[in-house]
Amino acid sequence: MKKFYITTAIDYVNGKPHIGHTLEKVQADVAARYHRLKGDDVYYLTGTDEHGAKIARSAEKAGKPVEKYAAENAKAFQEAWDNLNISYDYFIRTSNKTRHWPSVRKVWQGLAANDDIYKKSYTGLYCVGHEAFVTKKDLNKEGKCEIHDAEPEKVEEENYFFKLSKYTKKVEKAIKSGEMKIVPKSRENEILKLAEKGFEDVSFSRPSKDLKWGVPVPRDKSQTIYVWADALTNYISALGWGTSNDKKYKKYWPADVQVIGKDILRFHAAIWPGILLSLGLPLPKKLFVHGFINVEGKKLSKTLGNVIDPNEIVEKYGADALRYYMLSEIQPTKDGDFSVEKFEARYNGDLALGLGNLLARITSLGEKYLDKPLESKLTSVSQKELDKRWKAYEGYMEELQFSDAIREVSALISYADKRINDTKLWVLAKEDAGKFKEEISDVATILAYVAWMLTPVIPTTSEKVFNQLGIKPGAKKTWKFKMEKGEALFPRLE
């Protein structure tokens, strides 16, 4: 059995999940479900990134102990994914002292043992209002902090650094050789360009006085491990790397696909492989980089107030509808747009009137005119059409090109609709029982395959389709249809 390990980025719990977070989880979920259907041994990891001064500050503002604050938000993420039917196998939390922390310490020790950690003073711009370092981005034209309208002070402090520069060439080679693929190509170029200039060493710790909420540096309590060695380690800590129980690590690592957003590409394509190389561990096989979701053409922003809660969408339209939108409307590696108008257009066009209506057409005829179970059988033209679409679909799924894969399925739905029109199935039902059975079996079989192909995308709906056709899920050569027209899969929205 082939193993398939897929991860998403872990979400920072400094807020609640929004519509943008869902894209990545849904993408990874479809890949995971697709591979499970293929019979692969799949492990799908997601979780939350919970440490950092920002969280500590937010918790303080909320008047809650930081552990509690982080736990509450982590729960909100986990619940959102449960509502969306995300089939993760484990939900890792970086605050988990038994599952996560031991691996983080082990990573640190490994890097240190390899002489890749050194102490250096770091000079940064410190904003008193923020009580934290700020970047150029946070400053306005006069060099003042945008929020506090105060000039930041230059502050020097001692940090541990990781010798990432040492690994530039190796990472570059791994990318060029295809050992670690970066999809899409444009993102790969971005990193290769960066590698040409050489990666810079990165700060790997903060003084504990500034960063209390995190994993302490081994043998130096005055420093706390900074986000990189902490958060990135989740991908192997969840598998038990560095502990006595590392069976999962041995089985699943390296990751087959790591799904990330374009904003964290550099961390995953430079720092992460740097860490792994230093530890002598294999690199992930593929980094899949998705874009961002805009709402009504605008960036998500709290001040604009266009942040959408995925739970609301799920509650109103169902998890499958949102999953379907994210996968069909959004080009997987590009920025996409979410709007209620577009969402409802997709819903009506593809789900209600495409898939739903086809099912209704077939089952209503089947229920009325078939007196006993009907063997599935494809006409040779339909078999040819199916083979063609199936092959294209598989190719796209393997490459995580979800919207293209779904387009192939839509084509099959159109094909079946056309077939019903061309053969005048409703006339055959009354005038030619033999021919009718042949033709309804043909289109029902196509629909069964459609449902099968859509199982990773809209699992609940596919199950309903199978139920109404009166068959068990699976890509078999033959089924016995016992059709029963049920409720509309997706009631048309007005």
Place this chain on the structure above:
RNA sequence: CGCGGGGUGGUGGAGCAGUACCACGCCAGGCUCAUAACCUGGAGGUCGCGGGUGCAAUUCCCGCCCCCGCAACCA
């Protein structure tokens, strides 16, 4: 002169040298099994702007304009 990505009919996308394609929307016709659904046909684009190379450019090259992203935590 920082670096990278992008600008294709109303909308979202594909194409990347040889009469510009797909989906949705819109208009007309057909059909009536179906969630007023389904099928067919049609209208609609000087492919951001200017220049260059080619027999031929949306597709290659140069310049410009506009959007978006980018190394200390923003998915």
